[in-house]
Amino acid sequence: MNTSLTMELYNRLLDCYGEPRWWPADSPYEVIVGAVLTQNCAWNNVVKAIANIGDRLDPLFILNVGDAELSGMIRPAGFFNQKAGYLKAVTRWYQRYNFDVDIVKAEPLAKLRGELLSTRGIGRETADSILLYAFGLPTFVVDAYTVRLNERLRLDAGKGYDDIKRSFELNLARANHNNADVYNRYHALIVVHGKDRCHKKPACVGCPLEDLCGYN
Ligand code: SF4
Known part of the structure; x- marks a missing residue:
C-alpha cells in the first residue's frame, strides 16, 4: 500500500x-469497558451489558463489586465470567494512573501499549482501541x-x-x-x-x- x-x-x-x-461512550472509562465487552460480541449486546451496569459504571465500583454480581450484569456480552476478570484487570491497570486521563496521556505510548498487552484479556485490537478511543493516542x-x-x-x-x-x-x-x-x-x-x-x-x-x- x-x-x-x-x-x-x-x-x-x-x-x-x-x-x-465514534466511539459511542460518555467517558474514557466507558470506552475501556466497551472495548473489553465487545470482544467476540455484537455491539447491541455490549449496550445491554453497559445498561445493566447503569450509573454504577465507575472504576471503583467495578473493582469492588463481587465477581458473580459483575458477571451477571455483563451476561448479555457473552463470556461473562472471563470478561468480568478482564474488566477488573484492565481497571487495576487504569488505577495505576489514578483513573486520570491526563496522567495516562503523559506516558509514552509504547509503554502504555506494552502494559495493556500484558494485562489479562487485552489483545492488540483491544489495547489499541483503548489507547485511541479512550485516551486519544495515535495508534491505528x-x-x-x-x-x-x-x-x-x-x-x-x-x-x-x-x-x-x-x-x-x-x-x-x-x-x-x-x-x-x-x-x-x-x-x-x-x-x-x-x-x-x-x-x-x-x-x-x-x-x-x-x-x-x-x-x-
Ligand atoms: S463492497 Fe467491498 S468487496 Fe465490494 S467493491 Fe467495495 S470494497 Fe470491494
Missing part, C-alpha cells in the same frame, strides 16, 4: 459516509473489517495485525496525517463501510471503492 492509495481510500470513504460518530486499530479490506482491495499492507497497522501508520505519517483524529476517523470509516456494504457477501454495486477493488 502506498501513501496516495492510503489517502485515496480515506477521502473516498469520508466523502461517501461523512464524519462518523486493525480489526476484522480492516483485514478484509486489505485482502479485497489487495492493498498489500501485510498479513498480520502488526504489519497492517504499521503500513497504515507509515503511509499516514508520510501524508502528515499521523494523528489520533485521522486514525480515529479512518478506522471508524472502515467499520462503517464493512457494516454498510463490505460484508462477507459484499454489496459491490455502487461501492465508492469498486474501481480500486480486486475482489471481483
Whole structure:
C-alpha cells in the first residue's frame, strides 16, 4: 500500500459516509469497558451489558463489586465470567494512573501499549482501541473489517495485525496525517463501510471503492 492509495481510500470513504460518530461512550472509562465487552460480541449486546451496569459504571465500583454480581450484569456480552476478570484487570491497570486521563496521556505510548498487552484479556485490537478511543493516542486499530479490506482491495499492507497497522501508520505519517483524529476517523470509516456494504457477501454495486477493488 502506498501513501496516495492510503489517502485515496480515506477521502473516498469520508466523502461517501461523512464524519462518523465514534466511539459511542460518555467517558474514557466507558470506552475501556466497551472495548473489553465487545470482544467476540455484537455491539447491541455490549449496550445491554453497559445498561445493566447503569450509573454504577465507575472504576471503583467495578473493582469492588463481587465477581458473580459483575458477571451477571455483563451476561448479555457473552463470556461473562472471563470478561468480568478482564474488566477488573484492565481497571487495576487504569488505577495505576489514578483513573486520570491526563496522567495516562503523559506516558509514552509504547509503554502504555506494552502494559495493556500484558494485562489479562487485552489483545492488540483491544489495547489499541483503548489507547485511541479512550485516551486519544495515535495508534491505528486493525480489526476484522480492516483485514478484509486489505485482502479485497489487495492493498498489500501485510498479513498480520502488526504489519497492517504499521503500513497504515507509515503511509499516514508520510501524508502528515499521523494523528489520533485521522486514525480515529479512518478506522471508524472502515467499520462503517464493512457494516454498510463490505460484508462477507459484499454489496459491490455502487461501492465508492469498486474501481480500486480486486475482489471481483
Ligand atoms: S467493491 Fe465490494 S468487496 Fe470491494 S470494497 Fe467495495 S463492497 Fe467491498
